[in-house]
Amino acid sequence: MTRSTCPYCGVGCGVLIGRDGAGEIVVKGDPEHPANYGRLCSKGTALAETLGLEDRLLAPQIDGREAGWDEALELVARRFTETIAEHGPDSVAFYVSGQLLTEDYYVANKLMKGFIGSANIDTNSRLCMASSVAGHRRAFGTDTVPGLYEDLELADLVVLTGSNLAWCHPVLYQRLVAAKAARPEMRVVVIDPRRTATCDIADLHLAVASGGDAAIFNALLAEIARRGAVDRAYLAHVTGFDAALAAAEASDPAMSGVSNAELARFCDLWIGTEKVVTVYSQGINQSSSGTDKVNAILNCHLATGRIGQPGMGPFSITGQPNAMGGREVGGLANMLACHMDLENPTHRAAVQDFWRAPAMPEAAGLKAVDMFRAVGNGKIRAIWIIHTNPVVSMPDADAVRAALRGCDFVVVSDVTARTDTAALAHVLLPATAWGEKDGTVTNSERRISRQRRVLPAPGGARHDWRILAEVGQRMGWRGEFCWTSPAEVFAEYAALSGVGGRLGVDFDISEYSEISLPDYAALEPFVWPQGPGRKGGRFFADGQFYTPDGKARMIAVTPRAPVSRISAEFPFRLNTGRTRDQWHTMTRTAKSARLNQHLGEPYLEIHPDDAARVGLEAAGIARVASADGEALLRVYLSDAVRPGEVFAPMHWTGETASAARIDAVVSAVTDPVSGQPESKATAVSITPFQARWHAFAVAGATEPFPKSRYWTKVRSATGWRMELAGDAAPEDWVEEARALFSLPDAEVATVIDAARGTARIAFHDAGRLLAAIFVGPEPISLARSHIVNKVGGENAPIVLAGRPGADAPDPGPTICACLNVGLNQIRRAIKSGHALTVAALGEALGAGTSCGSCRPELANLINRFSQPKAAE
Structure with a gap:
C-alpha cells in the first residue's frame, strides 16, 4: 500500500492506496496518520470511484483543436512575453488553486513575482481563507494558526462558529464526537444561522443573524472585562486592549440576533471554562467584515491568555487540501513565499537575491475579485487559470464569464475540458490528477504531508510544476526553472524558508533544505516549524509575536451589517455552502455514483412560513434572483433556517444543471482588508418558477x-x-x-x-x-x-x-453514502423496534459506522419514525 493524502478538505487525512485481488484500486484511511488515524469521510471513502478517465483532458488544445506540447507551450510563452512587452508585467495574471501541490504553487509564485515581475497571482483560497490570513497578520504579525488538532480533544469547551464541521470537515468532527463521548463533561457550542448536522452534539446553538458574529464576540469581550477574567500578565504581551474593549462595550448585542439569555449562557460557558478552543471557518471568513470577525474572536483569546496552550486557542479550519500550503508559499497576491512580506523591503530583497530574480513587485497585486474585473476592463490581457473554475465559483459569476470571453488570451490547466471555465480557454493544458502526481500539502494544523503517485500520467498529461517551469524556460529563464523532480523544488523552497527564518519569520522548514530524493520519497508527516531551534508545536503561549515590537495587537472592532441590503425588492438573505458528499464544482465527486445519491439536486432551503408567504410548495422550483443574476433551485422546506434567510449549495455548474450556478446570484462585495467575497449574505428575491x-x-x-x-x-x-x-x-x-x-x-x-x-x-x-x-x-x-x-x-x-414489486423492496434515497443504506431500509429497521439508537442502526444496517457524517441524520430519523402516531 502507498501512503498518500486525501485531496479534499483541509483536514489533510492520510490514505493508503493499493489494489485488491482483482487489480482494482482501493483507498482506505491510514491508521498511522496523525490527522485522521484511519478515519475517512464519505468523499474520501469513495476516492477510488473517481479515478476513471471519463472526461479527462489528455492532450493540449489550441482553439479547440488538439495540439502538441511544444506548440502549446511555445504559444503560451510567446503570448505572455508579447503582452508583457507591450503592456507591462501587470497586464498578465495567474489565478491558481488550493488543489495545487506546494511544489506547483512555489513554481507559479516564483515565475510571476520573481521573473515576470508582477504580484498578479492570486488563488481561489482568497474565496475561503483570506479573512483568516488578514486577521492573523493584524493580530500576530504573521499568518499563523497557533494550535493543533489535539486541542479540540483536550479542550473542555469547543466553540464552532461559521463551521458546519460535521459536513465540511467530517473526520475532525468525528474526533470531536469521540472526545465528547469519552468526556461527557465537555461542552460544545455551535454559532450558525442554520441548525446544521453539527448541532447534533451541541450543548448550545446560537442561531446568529447573518453578519452577527462580531457582535457576539464583542459582547463576550465586554463580559470578560466586566467579570475580571482578563489575564493581566498576558496583556503585557498585547497592545490595543483599551481600544478593543471600548469598541466592544459600544457595540449593540442585538445585532447578533441572539437573545440576551442565550448570550449570557454563552458567556458563562466561555468565561467559566479555561480550556476553550474557538473553531471558525467560512461562515466567519466569507463576509464583507470577515477580517474584523476573525479579530473579534482573537481579541477574546488574547485578553484571557487562552492561546497556544493545550486545549486553548482560536483555530481556523481551511477549506481546501492545500489552502495552507498556498498561503505558506505566497500564493496570495499580497504575500511572498515562506510568509515573508511583499511590501517589506528587507524581505523582498532577500527573496529576490535568493531567486536571482530580475524584477520584483513592490506592491500587492490584484486580489481575485479585482483581478477578474481587470480582465473585464482590459487591464489584464492574458490570464492563466490553474485547477479552478471561477466561472462557477467566483461571485457575480456571469460577469466573470463575460470577462474571460472577452479576454485576449486565456490559458487553462486542468484535468478536464468539461468545466464552464475551460470552455472559454484559447489554450487548454492537460494536467495530472490526484493519484498521478507527487508533492506535498499542508493541512489546517500546519502539518505537511506527502501526496504520492500510484498511477501513470494518462495520455499527454503533465505535472503542474513541470508545465510552469517549461513556460518559464521558454520565456528566457532556463537556469532558474530547471528542476527535474518535485523533490528539488521542495528542497529549494525549504532553503528559502531558512532565509525567512533568519529574518525572524515564523515559517521555517529549512531542516529539509538538502533533502535527498529517497528521503523525499519517504517523508513522514510533520508540523512546522522545522528549523534551527524550532520544532513544531504550538505558537504564542510565551507571548512572543511577529510584530515589530513583538507584541500581539488587539483590534477595535465595530460590527457591521452585510453590504447587500434587504429591501422590498430583495427581501431575503442568501447563505451558500457545501453539502455533505460533494466537493467544490463536482469535477471529482460527481464521478462517484453513490456520492450523487444523498443530495443529488441543487436546492433552496427555506423556512415553511417564508415559502407559504411567497407561494412555494415542497419540491417545487424556486427562482432566486439578486441584482446580479438568478438561479432555479428545488424547494426544500426546513425550520432549520431562520425566517427571512435561505440556503443554497455551491456545487452545481453549467455542466450539471441548467440554472444552478449560485455564485451567479452572489454579489461581488468584498472585505476591504482581506479582499474576500461576502458569499453568505446576498439580498435576494424568491418567486415560484411556474412549471407546466x-x-x-x-x-x-x-x-x-x-x-x-x-x-x-x-x-x-x-x-x-x-x-x-x-x-x-x-x-x-x-x-x-x-x-x-x-x-x-x-x-x-x-x-x-x-x-x-x-x-x-x-x-x-x-x-x-x-x-x-x-x-x-x-x-x-x-x-x-x-x-x-x-x-x-x-x-x-x-x-x-415506477416502483418495485413486493419481492424487491425499494431501499429509498441514500442516507449513508459510505455503505449505500437507504431511507426506506432505515425506516423499516426503526419501525421494527430493534434499531432505536444510532448504534443499533449501525449494528443492523452498517449505517453511520464508516465516516459517521450521516449520524446526525440517523438520529433525526429515529426521532421521526419511532414516535407513535396520535390516535385519530
Whole structure:
C-alpha cells in the first residue's frame, strides 16, 4: 500500500492506496496518520470511484483543436512575453488553486513575482481563507494558526462558529464526537444561522443573524472585562486592549440576533471554562467584515491568555487540501513565499537575491475579485487559470464569464475540458490528477504531508510544476526553472524558508533544505516549524509575536451589517455552502455514483412560513434572483433556517444543471482588508418558477443533453439520472424523449394520459432498458433508486410502474453514502423496534459506522419514525 493524502478538505487525512485481488484500486484511511488515524469521510471513502478517465483532458488544445506540447507551450510563452512587452508585467495574471501541490504553487509564485515581475497571482483560497490570513497578520504579525488538532480533544469547551464541521470537515468532527463521548463533561457550542448536522452534539446553538458574529464576540469581550477574567500578565504581551474593549462595550448585542439569555449562557460557558478552543471557518471568513470577525474572536483569546496552550486557542479550519500550503508559499497576491512580506523591503530583497530574480513587485497585486474585473476592463490581457473554475465559483459569476470571453488570451490547466471555465480557454493544458502526481500539502494544523503517485500520467498529461517551469524556460529563464523532480523544488523552497527564518519569520522548514530524493520519497508527516531551534508545536503561549515590537495587537472592532441590503425588492438573505458528499464544482465527486445519491439536486432551503408567504410548495422550483443574476433551485422546506434567510449549495455548474450556478446570484462585495467575497449574505428575491411539467429520467452510458428550462444531471450506478421541468410542454413526448436520449430508432413502451398531463416512456433493445422518463404536472414521486438500478436490465416495460414489486423492496434515497443504506431500509429497521439508537442502526444496517457524517441524520430519523402516531 502507498501512503498518500486525501485531496479534499483541509483536514489533510492520510490514505493508503493499493489494489485488491482483482487489480482494482482501493483507498482506505491510514491508521498511522496523525490527522485522521484511519478515519475517512464519505468523499474520501469513495476516492477510488473517481479515478476513471471519463472526461479527462489528455492532450493540449489550441482553439479547440488538439495540439502538441511544444506548440502549446511555445504559444503560451510567446503570448505572455508579447503582452508583457507591450503592456507591462501587470497586464498578465495567474489565478491558481488550493488543489495545487506546494511544489506547483512555489513554481507559479516564483515565475510571476520573481521573473515576470508582477504580484498578479492570486488563488481561489482568497474565496475561503483570506479573512483568516488578514486577521492573523493584524493580530500576530504573521499568518499563523497557533494550535493543533489535539486541542479540540483536550479542550473542555469547543466553540464552532461559521463551521458546519460535521459536513465540511467530517473526520475532525468525528474526533470531536469521540472526545465528547469519552468526556461527557465537555461542552460544545455551535454559532450558525442554520441548525446544521453539527448541532447534533451541541450543548448550545446560537442561531446568529447573518453578519452577527462580531457582535457576539464583542459582547463576550465586554463580559470578560466586566467579570475580571482578563489575564493581566498576558496583556503585557498585547497592545490595543483599551481600544478593543471600548469598541466592544459600544457595540449593540442585538445585532447578533441572539437573545440576551442565550448570550449570557454563552458567556458563562466561555468565561467559566479555561480550556476553550474557538473553531471558525467560512461562515466567519466569507463576509464583507470577515477580517474584523476573525479579530473579534482573537481579541477574546488574547485578553484571557487562552492561546497556544493545550486545549486553548482560536483555530481556523481551511477549506481546501492545500489552502495552507498556498498561503505558506505566497500564493496570495499580497504575500511572498515562506510568509515573508511583499511590501517589506528587507524581505523582498532577500527573496529576490535568493531567486536571482530580475524584477520584483513592490506592491500587492490584484486580489481575485479585482483581478477578474481587470480582465473585464482590459487591464489584464492574458490570464492563466490553474485547477479552478471561477466561472462557477467566483461571485457575480456571469460577469466573470463575460470577462474571460472577452479576454485576449486565456490559458487553462486542468484535468478536464468539461468545466464552464475551460470552455472559454484559447489554450487548454492537460494536467495530472490526484493519484498521478507527487508533492506535498499542508493541512489546517500546519502539518505537511506527502501526496504520492500510484498511477501513470494518462495520455499527454503533465505535472503542474513541470508545465510552469517549461513556460518559464521558454520565456528566457532556463537556469532558474530547471528542476527535474518535485523533490528539488521542495528542497529549494525549504532553503528559502531558512532565509525567512533568519529574518525572524515564523515559517521555517529549512531542516529539509538538502533533502535527498529517497528521503523525499519517504517523508513522514510533520508540523512546522522545522528549523534551527524550532520544532513544531504550538505558537504564542510565551507571548512572543511577529510584530515589530513583538507584541500581539488587539483590534477595535465595530460590527457591521452585510453590504447587500434587504429591501422590498430583495427581501431575503442568501447563505451558500457545501453539502455533505460533494466537493467544490463536482469535477471529482460527481464521478462517484453513490456520492450523487444523498443530495443529488441543487436546492433552496427555506423556512415553511417564508415559502407559504411567497407561494412555494415542497419540491417545487424556486427562482432566486439578486441584482446580479438568478438561479432555479428545488424547494426544500426546513425550520432549520431562520425566517427571512435561505440556503443554497455551491456545487452545481453549467455542466450539471441548467440554472444552478449560485455564485451567479452572489454579489461581488468584498472585505476591504482581506479582499474576500461576502458569499453568505446576498439580498435576494424568491418567486415560484411556474412549471407546466416535471420529469424524472434515467439513461445508460450515453450522456443525455437536456434542453428544458430546468434540469439537473448526475452520474448514477447505471449511467445518468436527471430531474427536469419546463414552462412549455412539447407536442410529442415520445419524440422529445428520443431527442433527449439520442435514441431515434429504439423500441419504446409508453403509458401516456394527455388529459392528466402524464407520460411514462421506456426505451429498450430486445427488452433491455436503455432509458426512461416519467412526466407529470406536479413534482414526480417515484422509487428513484429502483428505477436507476433497472437501466441495462431485462423486461424493460415493467419499469413504467415506477416502483418495485413486493419481492424487491425499494431501499429509498441514500442516507449513508459510505455503505449505500437507504431511507426506506432505515425506516423499516426503526419501525421494527430493534434499531432505536444510532448504534443499533449501525449494528443492523452498517449505517453511520464508516465516516459517521450521516449520524446526525440517523438520529433525526429515529426521532421521526419511532414516535407513535396520535390516535385519530
